[in-house]
Amino acid sequence: MSHLHTSATALLSFNQVTVALGKRQFGPFTLSIQPGEQVAILGPSGAGKSTLLKLLARELTPASGQAQFEQRSLHDWSLAELSRRRAILPQSHEVAFGLPVDLVIGLGRVARTYDPQLSSIVQQAAEQASAVHLLGRRFDTLSGGEKARVQMARVFAQLWDVEQGLLLVDEPLAALDPGLQFSLMEAIYTFASKRGHAILAILHDINQALQGFERLIFIKHGAMVGDYQTPHVTLPLLEALYEVRLASAVTETGEVIVAPSLKQVAAASLQIVR
Amino acid sequence: MVKSRLFFSQQLTHRPAWLLMLLLILGVWAAATMGAVTITWSDWLAILQGDDEPLSGGAYVLWHLRLPRILFAVMIGAALALSGALTQGLFRNPLADPGLLGVTSGAACAAALTIVLLAGSGIEVPVALRYWLLPATAFAGAVAVCFILDSVARWLTADSIAGLLLTGIALNALAAAVIGLCTYLATDEQLRSLTFWTLGSLAGANWALTTALLLALILAFWALRRLTHTMNALALGEAAAAHVGVNVRALRVRVIMLVAVLCGFAVAWCGMIGFIGLVAPHIVRLLVGPDQRRLAPLAMLVGAILLLLADTAARTVAIPAEIPVGIFTALLGAPFFLILLARMRRGS
Numbered sequence: 001m002s003h004l005h006t007s008a009t010a011l012l013s014f015n016q017v018t019v020a021l022g023k024r025q026f027g028p029f030t031l032s033i034q035p036g037e038q039v040a041i042l043g044p045s046g047a048g049k050s051t052l053l054k055l056l057a058r059e060l061t062p063a064s065g066q067a068q069f070e071q072r073s074l075h076d077w078s079l080a081e082l083s084r085r086r087a088i089l090p091q092s093h094e095v096a097f098g099l100p101v102d103l104v105i106g107l108g109r110v111a112r113t114y115d116p117q118l119s120s121i122v123q124q125a126a127e128q129a130s131a132v133h134l135l136g137r138r139f140d141t142l143s144g145g146e147k148a149r150v151q152m153a154r155v156f157a158q159l160w161d162v163e164q165g166l167l168l169v170d171e172p173l174a175a176l177d178p179g180l181q182f183s184l185m186e187a188i189y190t191f192a193s194k195r196g197h198a199i200l201a202i203l204h205d206i207n208q209a210l211q212g213f214e215r216l217i218f219i220k221h222g223a224m225v226g227d228y229q230t231p232h233v234t235l236p237l238l239e240a241l242y243e244v245r246l247a248s249a250v251t252e253t254g255e256v257i258v259a260p261s262l263k264q265v266a267a268a269s270l271q272i273v274r
Numbered sequence: 275m276v277k278s279r280l281f282f283s284q285q286l287t288h289r290p291a292w293l294l295m296l297l298l299i300l301g302v303w304a305a306a307t308m309g310a311v312t313i314t315w316s317d318w319l320a321i322l323q324g325d326d327e328p329l330s331g332g333a334y335v336l337w338h339l340r341l342p343r344i345l346f347a348v349m350i351g352a353a354l355a356l357s358g359a360l361t362q363g364l365f366r367n368p369l370a371d372p373g374l375l376g377v378t379s380g381a382a383c384a385a386a387l388t389i390v391l392l393a394g395s396g397i398e399v400p401v402a403l404r405y406w407l408l409p410a411t412a413f414a415g416a417v418a419v420c421f422i423l424d425s426v427a428r429w430l431t432a433d434s435i436a437g438l439l440l441t442g443i444a445l446n447a448l449a450a451a452v453i454g455l456c457t458y459l460a461t462d463e464q465l466r467s468l469t470f471w472t473l474g475s476l477a478g479a480n481w482a483l484t485t486a487l488l489l490a491l492i493l494a495f496w497a498l499r500r501l502t503h504t505m506n507a508l509a510l511g512e513a514a515a516a517h518v519g520v521n522v523r524a525l526r527v528r529v530i531m532l533v534a535v536l537c538g539f540a541v542a543w544c545g546m547i548g549f550i551g552l553v554a555p556h557i558v559r560l561l562v563g564p565d566q567r568r569l570a571p572l573a574m575l576v577g578a579i580l581l582l583l584a585d586t587a588a589r590t591v592a593i594p595a596e597i598p599v600g601i602f603t604a605l606l607g608a609p610f611f612l613i614l615l616a617r618m619r620r621g622s
Binding site: 078103 | 503504508517518559563564
């Protein structure tokens with residue numbers, strides 16, 4: 001728990017936030033996200049990662065604790081105001097009625113009552129998400145990867161002319177092939193770093209988290225169990241998080257790759273060196 | 275590239291609007307000339323001149339019977355189609371129709387209860403209030419069903435159209451039972467007015483109702499201007515709609531109120547006319563796509579044309595007798611619904 005920031009400069013800060021869903025308690029979550037920071041949330045399935053993201057996105061109301069966004073209580077923001085500062089890339093991509101792709105992307109900006117740049121922003125956001133060739137098509141005729149691109153373009157359009165906003169990402173790439181995952185993640189980095197947006201992403205892929213994110217938050221049994229700068233993350237920490245033996249290897253280019261150990265060797269002795 | 279495409283789509287979207295408008299005007303004219311009494315050009319001239327002398331013959335029929343009835347059909351059709359388009363947008367599904375979901379039978383049930391219970395209790399309702407009493411209770415019934423659907427179906431079977439339609443079936447059955455009970459308790463005179471609800475008819479049309487309905491439609495249209503684009507965002511799903519800044523709960527309540535007002539008016543004055551709300555938005559979606567900003571107004575036009583056709587058929591097929599228009603729309607709509615189901619099955 002080494003990550004201490006003064007919350008005065010934080011983009012988003014949670015202090016002892018809890019929520020109850022049915023009989024399950026989640027939290028307390030205490031964390032703060034700085035502008036421009038790139039944070040990954042890791043943890044086993046059902047640990048409460050999505051619940052944390054829903055709290056951060058204001059889909060859920062905390063039972064206790066303080067949630068602040070830009071020094072204002074998260075719940076004092078109107079949804080329209082909030083939508084101009086933060087966007088969420090969802091896990092599922094379905095859109096009813098087969099709306100045209102252009103309209104879906106433009107819906108990212110539906111909360112703006114006066115938006116003269118709309119069509120040019122839709123075009124540019126589509127370019128950034130490599131979805132230009134999909135403009136003019138119906139959303140329900142697209143493949144899974146194409147839907148992901150369009151949803152991403154929608155999120156880009158939402159924060160296109162915003163600086164230092166927040167991008168919440170909910171395992172959007174889990175079902176896609178590796179090449180596509182890579183190019184979509186690249187598009188998110190490029191888009192966010194150009195504007196100083198912070199990224200907070202739930203990830204399943206440990207390697208993606210280690211290589212692409214500067215800070216990792218560990219969630220287990222509905223609570224935060226770790227908050228580390230990526231270089232401080234060790235194999236035993238990850239093994240404890242997932243309760244699985246892990247092995248690591250270093251590629252020719254010096255990247256560290258982590259994978260579940262197939263042989264039950266004492267992998268705990270290996271250290272991740274980055 | 276974007277510019278040229280937008281221009282192209284504008285052409286496409288404007289042409290259907292004008293064509294439909296033209297079709298509607300032609301339809302109104304054709305419907306006015308059809309019927310037991312022949313209408314001549316001089317009759318049109320007579321009502322246009324607006325002399326003080328009382329109208330006679332064809333001109334009388336045209337002004338006092340046919341025109342109010344035709345305009346009433348046009349506006350009820352528009353109201354039903356709009357409520358269908360809104361319901362489908364709200365529940366994110368092209369099969370959601372106020373009739374199938376039990377909204378119209380909820381309204382009819384409330385109206386039936388009003389007729390029977392009010393007469394049973396012996397309370398004398400002032401004539402001026404009578405026009406408004408049934409719409410008000412029908413509205414209450416429609417609102418009740420909408421909120422039950424919205425909460426129960428959401429709670430029992432979240433996000434499943436099957437669950438929504440099944441809840442609709444249950445509510446329809448419940449409403450039918452209450453209406454049945456009312457028929458059982460009703461006197462002969464009440465029975466005649468009750469039959470009217472279950473079949474649906476536009477025979478009650480007059481200028482006063484037509485004007486009132488026109489006002490209601492203008493209000494609905496005004497409310498629509500700001501609703502339609504946020505309703506597009508609902509297609510993303512409720513969570514994502516909130517993420518892009520739409521206050522989903524407020525939007526839902528507003529849409530439900532609008533649907534209930536439209537259904538309440540339609541049911542109170544013309545009984546249960548089914549399937550217009552299902553068919554009209556679907557035709558428009560085939561013509562111009564699912565963008566609610568175009569869908570809602572164009573669905574109103576198509577609904578107007580459809581109900582005008584059905585009502586003209588109902589008036590003229592068996593002159594001098596008249597067939598309830600609800601029978602025609604059901605004959606037209608039920609097969610259409612089956613085709614829709616088959617298409618959806620193939621699509622998914």
